Amino acid sequence: MLRTRIALTWASGVLLAAGLAAVAGQPADRTVPDAIFKASALYGIPFSNANNESLGKLTDIMVDEKGRIVYGVMSHGGVAGVGDKLFAVPPDALKTLGDVPNRADKKQFVVSVSKATLDTQPGINEKDYPTAPNAIFMAGRDNETVRRNAATSDQKQYRLRTLEGMAVRNQAGEDCGKLRDFGVNLNEGQVAYAVFSYGGTARIGDKYFAVPWKGSELKALTGKPTEVHFVVRVSKQNLDNNAGFDRNGFPSDKDLKLFEQSGR
Numbered sequence: 001m002l003r004t005r006i007a008l009t010w011a012s013g014v015l016l017a018a019g020l021a022a023v024a025g026q027p028a029d030r031t032v033p034d035a036i037f038k039a040s041a042l043y044g045i046p047f048s049n050a051n052n053e054s055l056g057k058l059t060d061i062m063v064d065e066k067g068r069i070v071y072g073v074m075s076h077g078g079v080a081g082v083g084d085k086l087f088a089v090p091p092d093a094l095k096t097l098g099d100v101p102n103r104a105d106k107k108q109f110v111v112s113v114s115k116a117t118l119d120t121q122p123g124i125n126e127k128d129y130p131t132a133p134n135a136i137f138m139a140g141r142d143n144e145t146v147r148r149n150a151a152t153s154d155q156k157q158y159r160l161r162t163l164e165g166m167a168v169r170n171q172a173g174e175d176c177g178k179l180r181d182f183g184v185n186l187n188e189g190q191v192a193y194a195v196f197s198y199g200g201t202a203r204i205g206d207k208y209f210a211v212p213w214k215g216s217e218l219k220a221l222t223g224k225p226t227e228v229h230f231v232v233r234v235s236k237q238n239l240d241n242n243a244g245f246d247r248n249g250f251p252s253d254k255d256l257k258l259f260e261q262s263g264r
Helices: 090-095 115-120 142-155 236-241
Strands: 036-038 046-047 055-066 068-076 086-088 098-100 103-112 157-159 167-170 175-185 191-196 207-210 216-220 226-231
Touching: 055 086, 055 115, 068 090, 090 103, 103 115, 175 207, 175 236
Parallel strands: 046 103, 167 226
Antiparallel strands: 036 175, 046 055, 055 068, 055 157, 068 086, 098 103, 167 175, 175 191, 191 207, 216 226
């Protein structure tokens, strides 16, 4: 459920959440408070371990139909993206977002795995992503994590980066713009809302709207499986008459209430 106040930094590449207290010297299981981050700003954040070994970077986030995070995709090794291996990191690892020791201006995720272990593992197949995190990250996970993985494994799954640019339609099939980004709640392991642009020409004059994940649906309106759209419950008239929010700002409760928030 979305809180009245949403702590969100939209400035590209900058991640400052209200109350973020992770500092050098805190244990690796530290977590950020209830906050929502721009998904695109999370990509590129590095992973480290308790020995301060550099392990890779977050490159994507896999979610299920209900917007629950199934895992984060971490790239490891390689040079400039060439020759790197990909690993599926459990969603609770993304809760460890905090400061790099002695560098409050830099953020990182912390996982309990060694660089040597990753070097000897094959990683995941980029053309055939798994339905659950890699086993090497799951040692010692509690029963709740196991249950969550089981609950998401039977759902359709989507990579957030592949959804960017997808056409947005309303239930009448009218063009409502394109998906641009996502507000991700790392603590709850959930996509809170999707951001789409509407109107304008060649991105000039676009308005931005945030639709709660529960008020949207990925489906083929024409019945053709290959013609999947991001479907929202709103009329074009309401979009035309609403100012939306600035692309460098963040949505308010009023913005979110523009859309029907009933569950699927």
